Amino acid sequence: MMEVDTPTEPTNFNRGGGGVTLTPEASRLFRVYKTVSSMLTKRGYMVSREMREMTPMSFTERFGEFPSREGLTILVEKPDDSTNQLFVFFPEDEKVGVKPIKILTDRMKDEQVSNAILVLRGDITPFAKQAVMEMSDSFRIEHFKEPELLVDITQHTLVPEHLVLSQNEKQELLKRYRLRETQLPRIQPNDPVARYYGMKRGQVVKIIRPSETAGRYVTYRVCL
Amino acid sequence: MDRFARLCSRYFGFYRGFSIGISDVSPSAKLRKVKYDILSEGYEKAEVAIKKYEDGTLELRPGCDLLQSLEEILNGILGKLRESAGQEAMKALPWSNTPRIMAECGSKGSPLNISQMMACVGQQAVGGKRIQDGFVNRTLPHFQYHSLIPPAKGFVANSFYSGLTATEFIFHTMGGREGLVDTAVKTAETGYMARRLMKALEDLSLRYDNSVRNSENTVVQFTYGDDSLDPSKMENNDRPVQFDRLHLHISQTFPCPDEKNLYKKDLLDKVEQALDERFQSLLPKGKKFLGEIQSFFEDIVEKQKETIESCENASFIQQRTWNSCRFTETQVDEFLSSALTKYTKALVEPGEAVGAIGAQSISEPGTQMTLKTFHFAGVSSMNVTLGVPRLKEIINASKNISTPIITARLVQDNNKVGARIVKAGIEKTTLGEVCSYMKEVYHEECYLSIQLDMEAIEQLRLNIDARTVRRCILKGIRGQTRPPILRGLSERHVLIKKGSKSKLRVLVPEKDTPAFFQMTALKVALPRVIVQGIATVNRAVINEETKGGNPSYHLLVEGYGLAEVMGSPGIDGRHTTTNHLIEVEQTLGVEAARTSISSEISYIMNAYGIGIDTRHLLLLSDVMTFKGEVLGITRFGVAKMRESVLMLASFEKTTDHLFDAACHGRTDTIDGVSECIIMGKAAPIGTGMFKLLKRATRAAKPPVPSIMERGLLLA
Structure with missing residues (x-):
């Protein structure tokens, strides 16, 4: 009377949107x-x-x-x-x-x-x-x-636009502000957004975010 | 001045001053009658609600159980009672009534105080609830057991004038005590918070390249407050120029009666041209400022249009526009150059100790926040902690917060049934809640027979059948430790009845322990198995809003698990947020956490009607995140932000830091504020930021006067 369950049979579940029904x-x-x-x-x-x-x-x-x-x-x-x-x-x-x-x-x-x-x-x-x-x-x-x-977390309202800088752009930035790499604000390599972009140590990301006071604000973070 | 001050007080004392006495707050017979009517009506309503509660026919509020719903309803009724009695009292007072003068001119007291004196003191609360039981099943022995009527739960119907009854008096002291304790505790707490904030932000200063850096030269912000404007020089609502006022000022100082008024396109073109010529140097930081100027002039044009249209006679146009929307060419020029001067003057100057100013600007209003009032996040049953406790949670970057709430947008937000389905997928459902029975069977084999209540499952729109239940029993939900008895089950122990979708058998695993004990353990563990939903979520409530006439629904989820909620089917993950900072950091990254910090703090402050300039909040949130992770302003966080041993030792755990530094032979460069104060140097902040180098040319040695000249030797 009893049988062991075989997990192949699909259970239909309407996601309530889109018109297309996927399992x-x-x-x-x-x-x-x-x-x-x-x-x-x-x-x-x-x-x-x-x-x-x-x-x-x-x-x-x-x-x-x-x-x-x-x-x-x-x-x-x-x-x-x-x-x-x-x-x-x-x-x-x-x-x-x-x-x-x-x-x-x-x-x-x-x-x-x-x-x-x-x-x-x-x-x-x-x-x-x-x-x-x-x-x-x-x-x-x-x-x-x-x-x-x-x-897709980069589409989230709280996550601003991130752009990974090339080596040249990074050097230019450091020169402009007369900075050493360690003096930039940081982002961790295991940060969700850093992982999304596959950032390696030492790479710099340019962050463009909407700002309440200035309209638009640009900042940088180095992956360390 | 001193004499004038004395004269004033004498004058007031003799001619215009007043005192208040008992006659000022004596209610008239009519007022007493009105109050009696209001109270008895309210009591009746309360009684009806209590009766319904006792019969079990009370309608449940969303996300509440029966008692909570009753309390909520009573809370509403009793709150309204005091309010309407107070209003009646205020209405009854003549304009010359002295307490009323005091309340209305704002010198001391409020309508609340007057109504408490004259009409009704109102509901007393401890811990945000009506007075709880101090005796067995009742508040005081004067009342019946389990009594829920207003007087038995701390409603004070009397006024201070009429005098409180004995029970009312004791309830009032209970409520009053909480207030006193609260203020005493809060001062200590905010004081400590102020100290920590100051320590974390003390060495931030604005540098000559407009960046905000700490004493280690690490950049915290590339531009202070995103636009490098000084918060103390803001005219209006954190913005540098209040245009309406400036317009008024210009039109008075430069009336230009001979010039022609500029209309519509001419005006806008003129402004456009001026902006292009003179304001381009403000970009990119002043983008918003330019936008404000443009929208101001667009409003003016709009106003002109309205005024002209409303004038039947053309000769009135000049007259009508004169004071409201007239702008001549000179006026536009003057207006814009004045705005530009104001903006340039409002820029922060290099050296400014923006950190210290920010720390003070955040912690000082914190001391004003009294009482930990709760606030409702849309739905009345969803309380959010506010006030100092919440501020503390944010600033400490606490992992455990008292009211974590996830606000989730739905993919389809106009459909209540859809919202219910999504809610069912999030809220956790246990096996015990959806099975109609769980029987022990001792027949050849020993097993538990479980029958799912398919009708209830269908009604609740859950997605559960025997198969999913089997999987949940065997696998459990990730991130949860399962009881040992369930871990001992393997595939062949959980069987589904052939052809049935709702019946299961759970066999007792073969072990050394007697089957009966295992059966008992199973019976305890199985009803708690979560068959659907997210384990970390406590409950979810559907919140209804009206957006442009149509109802729109979203979910308020109490508990942790932002990532899981975002991934749930039917949820719009892109617009789903939480008030838990650490969770935001873990699922969306530091940048998102940074945004959350400032918006959460400003949310608290706004709830108390306190406005803090966003630039201070931005600075704080940048300091908390510039190391790539969210650091609390605590001894652990500050230790990660700064290297200086002396600074850390002057904060907390002095010996630990000094000992550690001695062990490792640390050097301290002495550039922070604390270190400089300790060593007696000028701190490199403000005017102390730069050093002057002077070319040293060796001065000729002054001639040494002879002994004779100095007159030491007597000739």
């Missing part, structure tokens, strides 16, 4: 995918138009009603430098261990890609985190949790 899982993935594509665009990677303007409809068309995370993998490159490529992986596991990461890095090695973003369902094991840290010389692997990417 909760698919709608979650769609939102994450959408944020990832806008993140890549803002980081200056070439992102196809289809990806940038994806609707729930086209998402189901392309990835099916029950999209597999494997199929979502993205590979993008910078417009000026085709060797500067980046992978976005969506590992299936709830908790990503060393082994799946090993497989992914092997793939990166094969295709000679040095950057990657992991979009995690749940969490990453401490060992895996350590492994990623150790590899940071040859591979730069960032990891985001899925819940963090449900909403």
